[in-house]
Amino acid sequence: MIKNVNKLVLAAVAGAILAASVTSSAQQAQKPENLIKWRQSAFQVLVWNTGRIKASVEGQYNKEDVIKAADTIAAIAKSGLGTLFAPGSEQGKGWHETTTKAEAFKDTQHFAELGASFSKEATELAKLAEAGDQAGVKAQFAKLGKTCKACHDDFRAKD
Amino acid sequence: MIKNVNKLVLAAVAGAILAASVTSSAQQAQKPENLIKWRQSAFQVLVWNTGRIKASVEGQYNKEDVIKAADTIAAIAKSGLGTLFAPGSEQGKGWHETTTKAEAFKDTQHFAELGASFSKEATELAKLAEAGDQAGVKAQFAKLGKTCKACHDDFRAKD
Structure with a gap:
């Protein structure tokens, strides 16, 4: 009973x-195809904006351009990118076939940790950009790049 | 002399x-194909994030989600999207053939004005989101939508 x-x-x-x-x-x-398209889009916006900062730290520094680019990177980093890697979107086509490794959907804790690290460094970069600290931006941009690489190494199928 | x-x-x-x-x-x-790919990507990130806000104002309100989405929209609106419509990118293929009308490259003043209007309303939306002002967010989201539509009507070849 x-x-x-x-x-x-x-x-x-x-x-x-x-x-x-x-x-x-x-x-x-x-739909998985939307999630995949949106994450591919978000990363392309990051490509655009990291390119702008690279141009400034390697060439003539443009404070306003760096602020805009760093703010965009920080906002995307904090937007909740992880939700675009929801279960069910392991495979499929957005703009093209996903290049996310299966590991991203299995070792979600490590994936989230690397995402948090990217977000932290992007936020710091935006602060230095706002302050117009050129040397700081250059050093922090390199630091941010390492968080990109760490995640690509572990969770991205190809470059 | x-x-x-x-x-x-x-x-x-x-x-x-x-x-x-x-x-x-x-x-x-x-390269024009990069500019076109990046602008198509930026607008897809806007689609993702406006969808999140729509879900909140039409369903159960999620303050943190709305803040993240509104911040991302505002950052992209202020990122300098206009530079992605540089001369030479009137035609071509990014993820797909550009859907930007030729008018965007001719009436650049009107195009810039509509862009500024979008940026202004997106910034206001982010403030209301941060404050957790649900009614304000709903009204401002509708206002933002009108700036999207105004620009699409004049400068986008298809929906």
């Missing part, structure tokens, strides 16, 4: 959890 | 302007 009540409680709890998760995923549910 | 001196001065001034513009454009010179 107690056993049956426990089963009933368990079933009710499981039902509630399922309902909550369905509501949450329905709100956020996106 | 004065005429010749004037010509010399004019030539020197013209030379200086040309040199400055060459330096500036060399620094920023990018």
